[in-house]
Amino acid sequence: MIVCGRSLDIFFDDIEWFHGFVSPGLVLGGLMVDWAQELIGPHVEADAVSETRHCLPDAVQIFTPCTIGNGWLKVLDWDKFALCLYDKRKLEGYRVWLDLKKSRLFPNIYNWYMRRIAKEDLPLEVLYADILSARRSVLSCRAVRIETPFRKKPIKGIKVCTGCGEAYPASQGEKCSTCLGEGYYV
Amino acid sequence: MIVCGRSLDIFFDDIEWFHGFVSPGLVLGGLMVDWAQELIGPHVEADAVSETRHCLPDAVQIFTPCTIGNGWLKVLDWDKFALCLYDKRKLEGYRVWLDLKKSRLFPNIYNWYMRRIAKEDLPLEVLYADILSARRSVLSCRAVRIETPFRKKPIKGIKVCTGCGEAYPASQGEKCSTCLGEGYYV
Numbered sequence: 001m002i003v004c005g006r007s008l009d010i011f012f013d014d015i016e017w018f019h020g021f022v023s024p025g026l027v028l029g030g031l032m033v034d035w036a037q038e039l040i041g042p043h044v045e046a047d048a049v050s051e052t053r054h055c056l057p058d059a060v061q062i063f064t065p066c067t068i069g070n071g072w073l074k075v076l077d078w079d080k081f082a083l084c085l086y087d088k089r090k091l092e093g094y095r096v097w098l099d100l101k102k103s104r105l106f107p108n109i110y111n112w113y114m115r116r117i118a119k120e121d122l123p124l125e126v127l128y129a130d131i132l133s134a135r136r137s138v139l140s141c142r143a144v145r146i147e148t149p150f151r152k153k154p155i156k157g158i159k160v161c162t163g164c165g166e167a168y169p170a171s172q173g174e175k176c177s178t179c180l181g182e183g184y185y186v
Numbered sequence: 187m188i189v190c191g192r193s194l195d196i197f198f199d200d201i202e203w204f205h206g207f208v209s210p211g212l213v214l215g216g217l218m219v220d221w222a223q224e225l226i227g228p229h230v231e232a233d234a235v236s237e238t239r240h241c242l243p244d245a246v247q248i249f250t251p252c253t254i255g256n257g258w259l260k261v262l263d264w265d266k267f268a269l270c271l272y273d274k275r276k277l278e279g280y281r282v283w284l285d286l287k288k289s290r291l292f293p294n295i296y297n298w299y300m301r302r303i304a305k306e307d308l309p310l311e312v313l314y315a316d317i318l319s320a321r322r323s324v325l326s327c328r329a330v331r332i333e334t335p336f337r338k339k340p341i342k343g344i345k346v347c348t349g350c351g352e353a354y355p356a357s358q359g360e361k362c363s364t365c366l367g368e369g370y371y372v
Contacts, residue, residue, distance in 0.1 A: 019255060025255075054255065054257070056255065057253075057254040057255040058253050061247070067204060067243075067244050067247070068243040069212070069240065069242065069243040069245070070241075072206075076363075078354070078363045079354060079355045080364070097352060100353050101351065113353065145372050146371055147369075147372055148370045150370070155265060158300055158301060160286060165286065166266055166267075167300065169265045172264075176264070177264045182264075184235065184262075184334045185331060186330065186333055
């Protein structure tokens with residue numbers, strides 16, 4: 001079995017190396033990336049969207065060139081287990097998601113995702129085996145056209161904050177976000 | 187010269203492998219992570235904050251165990267070139283940032299960050315050499331206590347959206363974000 005161009009051993013190793021540990025969301029996410037990559041084809045420069053901050057962004061970052069820092073991955077905080085790979089020029093691509101209806105045929109996957117089973121009652125190896133055996137049969141996909149491309153807002157001017165002396169985008173106003181009270185530290 | 191426990195060759199290789207290409211923000215970001223790691227010490231389980239979405243989150247993801255998907259890295263969209271590593275239990279740590287005043291002694295770094303020089307007038311190798319030679323002398327750091335810890339909001343209940351049939355957190359309301367009109371695709 002090959003996932004994202006890797007043998008299963010390397011697939012699991014790469015997850016553990018980057019994410020710190022293997023988790024069901026990463027294994028399922030890797031299968032979702034695998035399908036989206038196959039659909040979009042090998043010679044397309046793709047951007048990515050993850051519709052949750054949990055787990056899925058790491059599957060995209062491990063198995064595609066898209067990362068948060070290079071701007072090719074956008075993360076939406078919607079807690080939907082769905083991702084999208086799309087041609088960054090044509091804005092056309094594929095959305096792949098965990099299809100709850102289909103997952104009912106795999107009760108462990110359904111119960112894990114719906115948080116209906118305690119962790120101690122569902123050993124991870126059992127869940128991984130189910131996810132790998134279900135593979136695309138618990139997923140759905142659809143061709144999509146991106147309507148609101150996540151273009152970088154160009155930084156129009158950089159100012160030095162009169163509060164802290166640090167640089168910040170002039171568009172934020174008279175002072176930087178921190179000095180306007182959004183700081184998270186003292 | 188060792189940065190983040192790596193020889194310079196491996197430091198640059200790791201940046202290119204994950205981020206897709208070497209960029210000044212990643213090189214500077216790596217030096218910032220290196221300093222924060224040294225300050226916080228080797229035996230602390232640290233969470234991270236990046237105060238910009240550009241470049242810096244990848245430096246954290248490459249050189250620390252913190253990633254977006256495992257929840258140990260939080261990204262604030264403030265466009266400030268600053269990061270924070272803190273003890274996830276004690277909520278104490280260090281904030282490291284590019285100090286504009288200090289960077290005036292290194293005009294290439296200052297002009298690059300303030301976008302006062304065209305890319306073609308500042309070869310990347312020259313800029314990298316300046317960043318590596320400046321090292322911590324263009325940075326500042328301060329001990330901080332985290333006031334508003336970025337704890338995961340527990341997902342209280344999962345509902346199946348009556349619009350699209352996908353799972354979403356009940357806290358979002360009667361329908362999921364996409365079906366409420368926030369979708370980015372057709």
